[in-house]
Amino acid sequence: MLSPCEDRPAVNLQTYAAHLLPRIIGYGLCRLGLLPAIGPINLTFSVTNMCQSRCRTCSVWRLYKDDRAGLSEELSIGDIEAIFAGIGHVYFFNISGGEPFLRPDLPQIVAAACKYLTPRVIHAPTNALTPEIIESRVEEILDVIKAAGRMTYLTIKPSFDGVGPVHDAIRGVEGNFDKLLDTLTRLKKLQAEHPNLEIGLGTIISRFNLDYVRETARFAGELGVDSYISEVAEERSELFNIGEPITPTADEYEAAIKTFNSELPAVGRPDDSVSAMALAFRQIYYRLTVQILREGRQVLPCYAGLANVHLSPYGDVWPCCVLGYEKSMGNLKDHAYDFYRIWRSEEAGKIRRFIAEGRCYCPLANQAYSNILCSPTAMLDLLRQRRLAKTTRR
Secondary structure, X not given: OOOOOOOOOOOOHHHHHHHHHHHHHHHHHHHOOOOOOOOOOEEEEEOOOOOOOOOOOOOHHHHHHHOOOOHHHOOOHHHHHHHHHHHOOOOEEEEEOOOHHHOOOHHHHHHHHHHHHOOOEEEEEEOOOOHHHHXXXXXXXXXXXXXXXXXOEEEEEEEOOXXXXXXXXXXXXXXXXXXXXXXXXXXXXHHOOOOOEEEEEEEEEOOOOHHHHXXXXXXXXXXXXXXXXXEEOOOOOOOOOOOOOOOOOHHHHHHHHHHHHHHHHHOOOXXXXXXXXXXXXXHHHXXXXXXXXXXXXXXXXXXXXXXXXXXXXXXXXXXXXXOHHHHOOEEHHHHOOOHHHHHOOHHHHHHHHHHHOOOOOOOOHHHHHHHHXXXXXXXXXXXXHHHHHHHHHO
């Protein structure tokens, strides 16, 4: 069994939320049209569409295989530095893909983020298909963060959709599960020297693993990771999977997440670490997801394109990865890498009105975090939940 690192810096949820309060108030005013768009707190950057997985819930790999995405036009490190320099501070920097660790310059991308974006948390998922490369690049990234001289958390989240052959069948690559375990072992060795490294697992609950949720969550409890989270499979423009039957019904998902939650006490650390904070948000997210799937509407006001922004590998500025290519605010290559020229453009305003009018809805987890932060009622619910959890542990 892998044991979690115990010497991790603590994070106080109330203090952290208080630091974000001026921005949160600003987003509310922007959404009402009383202020021009201010900078986002959450930046997600899909660094590449390259991917070796053949997932049943995602078709990015088909795009790459057929070479229709113009991969030669993915942003260079020079492009990325110019873009980041114009954005300014964000709190959360999420690296996405494709498979992010296929980019050999990923540590240089993180160095540019540390220099210009100065994030509090850097997060990267991985398909865990290249354990040696992942280990090497995570170590480089940790050195980059240390050299920046700030307390920045790095969270690495390998995908985990089932135990053994179930995982391999969903991810579409034989032997992926064994490489996942190898990746976790290597990351744990790095964590012994880097207390700001958080290791998690992420399960996509889809129509393909509904019968294996308990087995999957129970196995995660044996791996000694710092956090274990799940998301519901959904159709996203980014993933080129619109129209594919991957999302469970509301009833199916509700049953699955109850099973999932029943296994959670065995995972993570019961303190004010980043993982504990994320878990508190996730519990709200799970309940919201059931309601969104059942009612087909925005349950909380959505702040996509205000609190959050998503950059495609080619320089497109999106409000989120669900709307993605269908609702691009513009391409940075066409605007001299001037982020705020796009962010405050007429087209961006139209897209924000589209979202504010409730003409779209989704259970996107990354966006749900910001929506919860910007919702007074959701935050009160979250704080009550954290206090209850502490009282229960006593």
